[in-house]
Amino acid sequence: MTSSPHLHRRTLIRRSAAAGLTALPAMAALSACASGGGGSGGGGKQQNAPGEVTERNPFGLTADSGVEVLIFNGGFEDQYARDVGAVFEEHYGSVEHNATEEISARVQARMVSGNPPDMINNSGADMMPLPALLKEGQVADLRPLFDAPSWDDPAVKVRDTLLPGTVESGQYGGQEVYVLNYAFTVYGTWYSRKLLHDTLEEEYPQTWDQMLAVCEKAKKQGIAGWTYAGHHARYLSFTMMPMMAKVGGPEVFDAIDRLEPGAWKQDAVVAVFEAYEEIAAKGYLLPGTPGINHTESQTEWAKNKALFLPCGTWLENESKADIAPDAEIAVGAATGLDSSDALPFGTLYATAGEPFIVPADAAAPRAGMEFLRIMLGRDAARNFTEKVSSLTSVAGAADGLALPPGLTSAQEAVAAAGENIVAPRFREWYPVFFSDVMGVAMGEMMAGDLTAAEALDRIQAGADAVAADDSVEKYL
Amino acid sequence: MTATASPGTADGPRPAPQGPAPRHRPGAGGGRSEGGVLNVFAHSFLIIWVVMAVGPVLWIVLSSLKPTGDITGSPFGLPTGVEWENFTTAWTEASVGRYALNSVIVLAFSLTGTMLLGAMAAYVIARYEFFGNRAVHYLFIGGLMFPVFLALVPLYFVMDNLGLLNTRPGLVLVYIGYSLPFTIFFLTAFFRTLPGAVHEAATIDGASHTRIFFQIMLPMAKPGLVSIGIFNFLGHWNQFVLPRVLNNADEENFVLPQGLASLMVQQGSYDANWGALYAGLTIAMLPILVVYLSFQRQVQAGLTAGALK
Amino acid sequence: MDTQVSPVVDPPTPASRGGPGARPPAVSRVALAAALLLPPRLTPESVRYDRRYRTVDRYRFVCWFLAPPLLIYTVLVIWPFLQAFFYAMTDWTGFGGEFSMVWSGNFSRMWRDDAFWDALANSLVLLVLAPVITLALGLFFAYMLNAGGRHRRSESVGGVRGAAFYKIVYFLPQVLSVAIIAIVWARVFSPRSGLVNTGLEAVGLGSLAQDNWLGGSWARWVILLVLCWSFVGFYVVLFSAAMAAVPRDIYEAALLDGAGRAATFFRVTFPLTWDTVRTGWIYMGIQALDAFALVIVMVPRGGFDVLPTYLYLKAFREGQAGYATAVGVVLFLITLVFTLVMMRVGRRDRIEF
Structure with a gap:
């Protein structure tokens, strides 16, 4: 038995829209006066008869095709998207730009009533759970976008301008590409070169023995070896996951991504957990770390209270107020165990991140895709990199730009990694398991509440539970 | 819930007894043997709890005057200098002023609405015989039994279907709806105790029902209205769950408790810092504390009367 | 609300039926019922002088005073509570309009x-x-x-x-x-x-x-x-x-x-x-x-x-x-x-x- 309580309003809206938008402006006005004009714009814009499709205008928009976008106002803020909007408006109709830190709260109801914005930057702690959206058929397939001519050169398709793996990172088990991951994020161990090289007179550790030695030396000078976002302990995975791949090879991730029995009991996984447990056990953690959030941990790290911090490339922008100008921050590839590791030093966790989607029920999905096509153009991508100190998925877009130190080091790390760029997928596929089971268990291990073995037991049990849960969609 | 209600009904009509200070009561003399020891014992416990109750609040207020360096550097010490800038940052950049304004607007309508509609329904239920009187009364009182969390998810979508989600009128209506059961329960009991003679005399004089209600009965019910009014005032002003779910789309529209909670979460990331957060908390607490200290008897009476649901 | 009112309005009291002498012209029940919707001031005099008008007046007052709180309360409090028991038996995600019944599935x-x-x-x-x-x-x-x-x-x-x-x-x-x-x-x-x-x-x-x-x-x-x-x-x-x-x-x-x-x-x-x-x-x-x-x-x-x-x-x-x-x-x-x-x-x- 299937019922649909909201269909009524949904059809109502569609019909009234078809009937010349008589009812809707009244409704929109009603709610607009109440909500201060915020996100009620769905009814306001019109989906005009498509314009001519050309290679410069592959989605056939016209001069009055509007678009409504919702941007996540987080570490990247939203100015870069306003700049894209300005370009959009030069060619087509007006852009209704909204930005929020709480994406789900802002649009969940509009998704239900079939009246979502045309493009959503579905990111942040309050992002909508993509698996639930996919189950409902709420997300448009973006292949038309990836197969369209690129903004800068119509002879080249959009997909051919992107870094390898970008398109695949938006796939959920099939050929359809539901997500554009725009920011190319490098994850790793962040440190201040000044602190490490000049104050401690050490080099970046490549083996775990070196790591422990550096931490010991730092401790003697009153500097903690590590800190991390205790309240979001999943950040630990940004350095632990690539270390697993370095120790055991990329196959380690295959078993984890497929939720295979015993995936979290692989030798490489156990070795990495025990290595990190040692950091905590030897007292190299900044006191209080388990109880602080990500910004607090980044502030403490920027104040040189701790040497290393697991994070992604958004760090440089997010903590720019705290990072000393001469700190020369850098991101290091995962420290390995020893010379018997499967992959060489330099193995890097890097992947396209920062998801953008086009809702299937949007009034103007093609306008939403055009917005993304502009965003994937060279100028917009360079602008993004300059504004927010993060690379994009557009290949070579940042070439020749004067980048801040952290981002420069990230670029160098990507070059040094060569083929050995790895990224687990279960983080996007099973986000609840990732943050609430794996992340929490990692945190409790570092806090000393669990041993490495207990933490792994917990994580494995969680993975088994997800595997057995019919209500969770599986992607491999 | 009827049995729990009984003490409330007993206390309700009076503006909840704020017992006269016992020491004025005359009585026979008693033994003084254990007095001294117990007195020290009692006082030390009482004073410990004074520190417990005021300490954290005082710490926040003191910290709001400190430069951020002091706050993280020496959280325990007295401020090295006074940093009024925390307050301007909180008020403008961290939008505490805006949140406060939102709260005031919502409260103005929700409190008026609750008191008016609650009094109307309670009056009719208490003093008019009509078919379904008891049913309506129990329908309202029944609402006291349900945890708001049970309704939360459906309510979200009901609001959405009505176009009220994330709107100020919507929030006002929800506040009213969820305050009605207790308000009506309390005021019904109160109206029942008012003397009937005045009402009859007015009727004979030809006053309309509406006029009797507004010009005669409401003024007579003033003590009860004040108690329940204070209860609802604090309830609405401090409400967190409902706006958190039903008014969460746009930070511009956050009410004060919600805005402060979100400030705390994004602490340090953009335009806020600890000093500003503490200043924001202080701004949010001070008016309430002033009101409380000025009317503490009525506030205590109003809130404890409220407990007896 | 109407259902509550009608039985009381209908039976004319013996007084109004057999009342002596100067009785104002009888008004129809329809007019009386209509008076329920009108504020007292706008009620026609003919209705106001009807003996049954006092009852109508009372009920009008009761209805008008109860309707707004009852409406808000029913729609925003009672109705969601009742719906909750229904949704609890579905696999609704909260993101789409469609769902199917899983009955006790959520509880197991x-x-x-x-x-x-x-x-x-x-x-x-x-x-x-x-x-x-x-x-x-x-x-x-x-x-x-x-x-x-x-x-x-x-x-x-x-x-x-x-x-x-x-x-x-x-x-x-x-x-x-x-x-x-x-x-x-x-x-x-x-x-x-x-x-x-x-x-x-x-x-x-x-x-x-x-x-x-x-x-x-x-x-x-x-x-x-x-x-x-x-x-x-x-x-x-x-x-x-x-x-x-x-x-x-x-x-x-x-x-x-x-x-x-x-x-x-x-x-x-x-x-x-x-x-x-x-x-x-x-x-x-x-x-x-x-x-x-x-x-x-x-x-x-x-x-x-x-x-x-x-x-x-x-x-x-x-x-x-x-x-x-x-x-x-x-x-x-x-x-x-x-x-x-x-x-x-x-x-x-x-x-x-």
């Missing part, structure tokens, strides 16, 4: 859901401990304030000096928003710049400082502490009022019998205020079952859940609105059982005085 899933059991256990711990601790402290302080003072010549029992001051201070947390309370205490327990850790270090007890008061194994005790903290003063005031209502001569009799303060408390004060205590117990239990704001603000995600926060996460973060509603039904049942049990267990004959 709950049975196997460890995270749900954790949240339930935490809620139950709070439900049991918070009222006991809070009420015990409330009674203790209230008794101290009312009978803990030095005996003076003219009194059998006396309150301590400054009782009014203590009550004002104790009650203070009650007027603060629970969100503010949560933030204040989250800062107090912050490991690196909070009052607790730095305070412990300042007095040489640094070894007791914890890295993570708000997560891990400490979280539930911190939440319990804050929950009790915010309500103790409330109960002090409540119980003080109840104790002040106990007649003095009962105390005097107890004292004449040679009862000490403790004995007086357990033999006199406690039994005589039991009704208030029991009501307070139920009220505190309901507060403990909520604890939403405290947990959602103070505790990092994944650290510690109570039923309401678990429900919130499922509904508004993970797209499982149906399952979340089923959790809400369980929460409702617990509230119901708790209230009924408390009302039964605590029932005694009311002591009249």
